[in-house]
Amino acid sequence: MQRWKQYGGLLGLFGVCLAAGLWGFTATGGALPWAKRSATTLQRGVRDGGGSLVDLSRGIVVAGPIRKNGLLFEYGLIAGALVVSGIALYVYVDRYRTATEDERVTR
Amino acid sequence: MAHIHLGEGSFPVWALVFWTLVGTGLLSAVAYRVRKGGIRTNQIALAGIGAAASFAIFQLNIPVWGGIHMNLTGLVGILAGPLLGALIALVVNIFSAALGHGAVGLLGANVLVNATEAVVAYYLFTTLIGMDWDVFPASASAATVGLSAGAVLMGVIIVVSGVNGSALPRGDLAVAVGGLVGLNLGVAVIEGILTGFIVQFLASVRPDLVGVEEREVREEETPGVTA
Numbered sequence: 001m002q003r004w005k006q007y008g009g010l011l012g013l014f015g016v017c018l019a020a021g022l023w024g025f026t027a028t029g030g031a032l033p034w035a036k037r038s039a040t041t042l043q044r045g046v047r048d049g050g051g052s053l054v055d056l057s058r059g060i061v062v063a064g065p066i067r068k069n070g071l072l073f074e075y076g077l078i079a080g081a082l083v084v085s086g087i088a089l090y091v092y093v094d095r096y097r098t099a100t101e102d103e104r105v106t107r
Numbered sequence: 108m109a110h111i112h113l114g115e116g117s118f119p120v121w122a123l124v125f126w127t128l129v130g131t132g133l134l135s136a137v138a139y140r141v142r143k144g145g146i147r148t149n150q151i152a153l154a155g156i157g158a159a160a161s162f163a164i165f166q167l168n169i170p171v172w173g174g175i176h177m178n179l180t181g182l183v184g185i186l187a188g189p190l191l192g193a194l195i196a197l198v199v200n201i202f203s204a205a206l207g208h209g210a211v212g213l214l215g216a217n218v219l220v221n222a223t224e225a226v227v228a229y230y231l232f233t234t235l236i237g238m239d240w241d242v243f244p245a246s247a248s249a250a251t252v253g254l255s256a257g258a259v260l261m262g263v264i265i266v267v268s269g270v271n272g273s274a275l276p277r278g279d280l281a282v283a284v285g286g287l288v289g290l291n292l293g294v295a296v297i298e299g300i301l302t303g304f305i306v307q308f309l310a311s312v313r314p315d316l317v318g319v320e321e322r323e324v325r326e327e328e329t330p331g332v333t334a
Contacts, residue, residue, distance in 0.1 A: 014299070021293015
């Protein structure tokens with residue numbers, strides 16, 4: 001398919017989604033964290049609000065339930081274990097693939 | 108991305124039982140297909156890395172649209188496939204619920220939502236690649252549509268179930284949920300672009316991981332100008 005059609009379709013899709021996102025943002029209270037937005041909207045219904053779409057001063061923070069319950073260490077532990085096992089699997093499979101055939105199926 | 112972020116007891120008991128049964132049914136079908144068909148070894152490695160990335164980013168609140176989180180399930184579906192994608196959705200949701208991010212009772216519903224994202228993204232990506240789309244628009248579109256499908260399913264689950272303690276009539280609840288779904292569509296764009304760049308990078312360094320190696324070979328074999 002022609003490239004302009006591919007990117008045109010993608011831009012159209014993004015346009016529709018962004019328009020829906022903007023409506024959802026204002027209709028559900030404006031600049032609120034997801035958990036608070038979700039709880040208040042489902043209890044009280046739609047209520048217009050404003051605020052900036054991007055607020056870099058907030059920074060990237062760990063989700064409230066983990067941060068407030070002091071589970072940052074456990075979060076780091078689980079994420080670290082998953083990363084290590086993922087990389088280990090990748091290395092293992094990469095070596096295994098070169099040692100044998102490409103399309104081997106494990107059962 | 109789409110995630111039913113409500114506390115324990117928010118859904119009526121019948122809804123908890125129903126969505127748990129549907130989620131269990133889906134996972135049983137996935138386990139049967141995996142057992143019967145097997146899994147390619149490279150998918151196992153990608154599933155491990157995908158689960159790690161999905162879980163880690165799932166817990167991070169990003170200061171866009173008021174504060175949202177991503178979960179990369181579209182990327183996971185494209186890389187690991189629909190079967191492992193559904194299993195990764197289960198693993199990520201279990202760990203998240205264990206840390207208090209998402210109710211344990213909503214595991215079935217949340218797995219359904221996230222598995223839908225992975226499955227839709229995978230099948231749309233393979234379809235678009237089959238139609239000779241470039242990797243970036245194919246993966247970005249697939250992830251965006253997959254995540255949108257998950258967001259819509261999330262909305263349907265909430266409206267069908269009802270929310271305990273909410274005084275909203277069903278019609279007003281549907282409008283309120285529509286707003287949440289709409290916001291998730293906006294987030295899907297961010298995640299879709301991110302997914303597009305990651306898949307394009309992987310396709311350039313390891314096309315076999317993304318399943319586009321045959322096309323690369325075909326393009327290399329195609330003669331340019333013939334006399």
